Structure formats: structure tokens, C-alpha cells
Amino acid sequence: xxxxxxxxxxxxxxxxxxxxxxxEQNLGHDTMYWYKQDSKKFLKIMFSYNxxxxxxxxxxxxxxxxxxxxxxxxxxxxxxLELGDSAVxxxxxxxxxxxxxxxxxxxxxxxx
Amino acid sequence: GENVEQHPSTxxxxxxDSAVIKCTYSDSASNYFPWYKQELGKGPQLIIDIRxxxxxxxxxxIAVTLNKTAKHFSLHIxxTQPEDSAVxxxxxxxxxxxxxFGKGTKLSVKP
Numbered sequence: 060x061x062x063x064x065x066x067x068x069x070x071x072x073x074x075x076x077x078x079x080x081x082x083e084q085n086l087g088h089d090t091m092y093w094y095k096q097d098s099k100k101f102l103k104i105m106f107s108y109n110x111x112x113x114x115x116x117x118x119x120x121x122x123x124x125x126x127x128x129x130x131x132x133x134x135x136x137x138x139x140l141e142l143g144d145s146a147v148x149x150x151x152x153x154x155x156x157x158x159x160x161x162x163x164x165x166x167x168x169x170x171x
Numbered sequence: 172g173e174n175v176e177q178h179p180s181t182x183x184x185x186x187x188d189s190a191v192i193k194c195t196y197s198d199s200a201s202n203y204f205p206w207y208k209q210e211l212g213k214g215p216q217l218i219i220d221i222r223x224x225x226x227x228x229x230x231x232x233i234a235v236t237l238n239k240t241a242k243h244f245s246l247h248i249x250x251t252q253p254e255d256s257a258v259x260x261x262x263x264x265x266x267x268x269x270x271x272f273g274k275g276t277k278l279s280v281k282p
Contacts, residue, residue: 063214092269100258102215102272115269149214156268157203162214 062086065150065163072140073171079136080166082150090114090156091133093125094149096165102149108133109156137168145170173198173265177273184251185281192276194261195243201263204237204244205270209258218259219246251280 065082072078084091092115093105107115111127122138137144150163174197184190194204205220221228221235221244228235232251237244248255258277262270 100209100275100277102260102275104269104271107269115267151214157264157270159205159217159220160207160215160270162216164212164214 063150063152063161063163065148065166067166068164069167069169071169071171074140074142076140077136077138078140078168079134080148080150080168081132081134082163083132084150084152084161085131086152086154086161088152088154088161089130090153090158091127091130092151092153092160093133093135094151094162096147096149098146106133106135107156114156140168140170142170144168173201173263173271175261175263175271175273177261177276179276180274181277181279183279183281186251186253188251190246190248190251190255190278190280192246192259192261192278193243194245194263194273195241196263197242198263198266199239199242200266203264203270204235205262206233206235206246207260207262207272209260209275211257215260248278251278253280253282256280 063084090109092107106125108127147165151160177194202223207215208218209215234247258275261273
């Protein structure tokens with residue numbers, strides 16, 4: 060039974076399109092995150108939600124909009140995709156903000 | 172803001188040898204220092220962590236040491252095995268409370 064699951068695992072799309080990545084955690088955690096991992100493996104936080112409320116929003120373009128319908132879900136919607144958005148996006152959850160992070164398997168986004 | 176430097180970026184060792192990865196950080200208020208291992212095609216996974224009130228922690232073949240005065244901490248893996256091959260990330264807490272990650276070390280253990 061997967062703790063943090065995200066879909067889709069692979070996403071190939073054209074520049075200018077809009078796409079979404081979904082994330083669900085069944086660990087009962089209060090805090091969820093989106094991280095972006097570029098081709099050099101650098102892991103950078105994008106957003107953090109605690110109990111459905113946005114608590115961290117790094118310098119991310121407005122084209123990225125997270126949505127948390129409940130504390131077990133944190134989805135990421137991306138508008139007007141650009142080549143530079145190509146990366147692996149990881150969802151994660153933790154019991155508290157500085158607690159152990161549990162990552163999903165990642166969603167590899169390729170923008171052509 | 173908080174900065175984390177991780178070295179080396181790549182490390183190749185023979186099976187059975189030890190591997191050491193080092194991280195330095197800038198914010199003296201940081202108090203939690205985890206290490207994550209990322210295998211190919213998977214998400215990172217916590218392997219060991221240390222809090223600022225201790226200087227060393229060990230779990231079987233892996234250990235972490237922390238020098239708060241010098242603001243650096245290290246991951247030590249002894250008797251390396253091929254399954255230790257992965258990318259390793261250090262992390263520290265930021266003032267906002269969340270973690271910031273180092274740039275990763277790709278460890279290759281040759282049989």
C-alpha cells in the first residue's frame with residue numbers, strides 16, 4: 060500500500076499546454092510538499108501546505124498553482140508549459156514541517 | 172538565506188571501502204540534519220538524521236557526525252556494498268522550518 064502516490068509517472072506534452080499532477084498520501088500527515096528535481100538532480104522546494112493551507116511558496120512562476128482539496132491531497136497544475144519546466148516533480152509529506160519527508164516516486168514531465 | 176554546500180558531487184569507491192560525504196551550512200540556527208538516499212527512478216528516502224544536541228549518530232554501517240561550531244556535518248558509510256550506489260542528499264532546516272537540500276553526491280560502489 061503506497062504511502063505517497065502521484066500520477067502520472069510520465070508526462071510528455073507540447074509547449075503552451077496545461078497539465079496537472081496529482082498526489083495523495085495515506086500516512087495521515089498534516090504537511091505536504093512539491094519539489095522540483097532538475098537534470099542535475101538538484102532538489103528544490105516549490106510549495107508546502109499544512110492542513111490545506113499554503114505555508115511556503117518559493118519563487119515559482121504564477122503558472123504553477125497548487126491545490127489542496129483536503130490534507131491528504133496536494134495537486135499541482137501548470138499552465139502554459141515551457142521547455143524549462145521539464146523536470147521530475149516529487150510530492151512529499153511529513154508529520155511536521157521539519158519532520159521526516161516521505162516522497163512519492165516522482166512524475167517526469169517532458170515539454171517538447 | 173540558508174545555503175548548503177555538499178561535496179563531492181561524485182564519489183567512486185571499491186566495494187568494502189568507506190565513503191564520506193560532507194556538507195556545510197550557513198545558518199547557525201539550523202538544528203536538524205538529515206541524510207536522504209535516492210535510488211534510480213525513485214524518490215529520496217531518509218537513511219539517518221541528527222539533531223544539534225548530539226555530535227554523532229550511528230546505525231549499522233552508516234554514521235553521521237556534526238560539528239556545530241564549524242557548521243558542517245558528514246555522512247560515513249563503512250564496508251560499502253554495490254547496493255549503496257545511489258545519490259545522497261544532505262539537508263538542513265531553514266528559518267521557515269522546512270528543509271533545504273544539498274546538491275547531491277552520486278556514489279558508485281564498484282564490485
